[in-house]
Amino acid sequence: MTSFDIKDAGVLLAKELEKKRFGEAPENLYEPLRYILSLGGKRLRPALTLLGCYVFDEDYKKAMEPAIGVEVFHNFTLMHDDIMDEAPLRRGHTTVHEKWNANIGILSGDVMFVKAYEHIMKVEDSILRSAMELFNKCAQEVCEGQQFDMDFEERDEVGEEEYINMIRLKTAVLVGFALRLGALIGGATDEQSAVIEEFGVNVGLGFQLNDDILDVYADQAKFGKQVGGDIISNKKTLMLIQALKQAEGKDAEELQYWLHKTDFDKAEKVKAVTAIYDRLGIKQMATDRANQYFDKGFSALDRLDLTEDKKQLLKEFGVYLQNRDH
Amino acid sequence: MTSFDIKDAGVLLAKELEKKRFGEAPENLYEPLRYILSLGGKRLRPALTLLGCYVFDEDYKKAMEPAIGVEVFHNFTLMHDDIMDEAPLRRGHTTVHEKWNANIGILSGDVMFVKAYEHIMKVEDSILRSAMELFNKCAQEVCEGQQFDMDFEERDEVGEEEYINMIRLKTAVLVGFALRLGALIGGATDEQSAVIEEFGVNVGLGFQLNDDILDVYADQAKFGKQVGGDIISNKKTLMLIQALKQAEGKDAEELQYWLHKTDFDKAEKVKAVTAIYDRLGIKQMATDRANQYFDKGFSALDRLDLTEDKKQLLKEFGVYLQNRDH
Incomplete structure (x- = not known):
């Protein structure tokens, strides 16, 4: 083999x-x-x-x-x-x-x-x-x-x-399609290929949520894009949506201040919004959510008619995406 | 039937x-x-x-x-x-x-x-x-x-x-494809569908050359676009290419004058360039060239295993495109 x-x-x-x-x-x-x-x-x-x-x-x-x-x-x-x-x-x-x-x-x-x-x-x-x-x-x-x-x-x-x-x-449907296409070429039944697609879509969701987290928390030396890009552009990621929902008092005021300020120092805004995220535990919340999708993807693997070593390969790939830091 | x-x-x-x-x-x-x-x-x-x-x-x-x-x-x-x-x-x-x-x-x-x-x-x-x-x-x-x-x-x-x-x-390959796709659906062999495509591509070429002629010579009341649009934008149509090749002396000078003038009255430019085309017989030349393609398309019909009435339908469509005035 x-x-x-x-x-x-x-x-x-x-x-x-x-x-x-x-x-x-x-x-x-x-x-x-x-x-x-x-x-x-x-x-x-x-x-x-x-x-x-x-x-x-x-x-x-x-x-x-x-x-x-x-x-x-x-x-x-x-x-x-x-x-x-x-x-x-x-x-x-x-x-x-x-x-x-x-x-x-x-x-x-x-x-x-x-x-x-x-x-x-x-x-x-x-x-x-x-x-x-x-x-x-x-x-x-x-x-x-x-x-x-x-x-x-x-x-x-x-x-x-x-x-x-x-x-x-x-993002996620293409991850699912890429896997399903391969499975069909490998001779999987339509049903089995749908299961592997389900794995892919969920892992793809986790992948994108991790990407959002990295956009805020990655090490700039390793990260290909500008860290904080989503914060600078007010991108309504799950993190910002959650922060808007949970922030109260001074945090809520400060978040609104940065969202509506048109002339700002980028580094200052990134630092300030990240500090709000930190106080609200947004990183953990987003990580939990990403992991929920990864787990949902992994549990789909149980329904595949494959040997354990093959399932393990798929899982390893998911785990690699789950743990990447850039 | x-x-x-x-x-x-x-x-x-x-x-x-x-x-x-x-x-x-x-x-x-x-x-x-x-x-x-x-x-x-x-x-x-x-x-x-x-x-x-x-x-x-x-x-x-x-x-x-x-x-x-x-x-x-x-x-x-x-x-x-x-x-x-x-x-x-x-x-x-x-x-x-x-x-x-x-x-x-x-x-x-x-x-x-x-x-x-x-x-x-x-x-x-x-x-x-x-x-x-x-x-x-x-x-x-x-x-x-x-x-x-x-x-x-x-x-x-x-x-x-x-x-x-x-x-x-x-332009022309899509006309050819449209016909060939239909022929395949109708059960034509690959060879026969290639012949009908050849008819389509040639008719498509004639169609586009006619379109270029109409762009200069159409009746504005019937024409959907601005008559003279190609002249205004110096579009290098077969007509302009031919005019550049054939124009001598004063015509050549005038053509260059209009091609390089950046600030001009549109109607005046269209009138002047059309007059040069008229003196050089460009319309007839372009019409002849378009008709060569239509004829080439029509002659492909001889190679189709179809009854004469069916070939006639294809030819009629070509003739309709050949004679359109808008």
Whole structure:
């Protein structure tokens, strides 16, 4: 038995990805595509497709092309999101719309979407329709999540359940899809693949909630983004929603002060809001909530017709996401 | 035998399209989608899918959902193109990015692309992969065409063949795909469907060249866009490329004068450049070239294993496109 090493799989995938040209002319269409894919990233989602396949069929290389499609899709969403967010940097490098322009970012993203379909389609005929239907659903939900995210920026109040639903759509469903696609390629039944998707969606929710925590509490030396970015932009994360609900007296006043202050020193605001979070125990509350989703995901594993060592691999991956500190 | 009436098919399609919601929440994602589809248009491309089906199998209603997918795809490209071109109007109405904003236009367009796949996928399993592969190829080429179009705006010189290749990608391949998809649904062999695609691509080229001519010579009362728009923006159409090649002496000087003048009266420029085109016989040249493509398309019909009345229907549609005056 060859044991599945997620790092080896990731290296193999990165190699395969590097070989791809995706298209030749016009250069302004394909160069941005290759550029964003060259910026690296953890390649978590395609690794999950390989892992999802491996646990049902150890010959996980047959999931390589669809896994590449998953990564191309993810990067397409990043390219368009960066335009919408006017983000100057992605993984420490200039974003596509800054390096070229927004029009090129829109269109290069569009062609990435096509290439994602093209690669995800590289599955056996017997599962082609399922794979496509699941991908359509996933892609539609990711768009819905991004729109909710943008809508929430314009609103003063966002409910806890609304926020969870938004991150489910924007982030978690793709984690679930990546795993389920792999499982289908590995020969899982539709029912079994749905269970692994459930695992993925819950782990994906925990992953995003952890990401929100890291956004406030990560060690800046290790963290790829600016620590405190969500606080600076008043992003209505579960942490802020909870803080708004729980803060009383002076804390409530101070929180409102920082939320409505338009001209401020960023570091000062981050420090002040983090101190409020600390006094309210927001980090622990958010960690508990994230762990609830991880646990819910882990408990889905019991319903998988897999040997314990295979379930263990899935669990280890979840635990890795649960414990990451950057 | 029920005779195929393209208008009836169009009415039926419009009705089906009107019933579709495509999605519910968030409203900012789906309302722009329904809005752009409600603006009408000639619905030529989906009608071609129905016609392509009909000539091989009179029960053309089975091509209805994929035909809707073709129209959704076309409108997705319009939504994104309008952002890139900063167009204020589409079919006489405010464009999506003006009515909402560019971010909503990007994302609503993205979800339209998903819905296009979803609808085009509604074909028998036996042709699912072919339909998807053809659609991927078509969608990729449409992106390439749009990027070439944008690239050409930045260039001083564009060759005749480059221009033809650009409109082939941007416009003609979708006409070909729309027909071929219908033919496949109607049970055509892969070879026969390739012939009908060839008919479509050539007719599509003729269609776009005619569109360029109408942009200069249409009756403003009938024409949906501003007559002379291409002249105003120095669009390097086949007509301008030819005029630049043929103009000598005073005509050449005057053409350069108008191309480089940045502050001008629009009507005056349109009148002056049109007069140069008239002196050089550009309209006739462009019409001849368009007719060459129409003829090439019509001659492909000889290779179709269809009864003469079915071939006649395809030809009639081509002749309708050839003779339109708005």
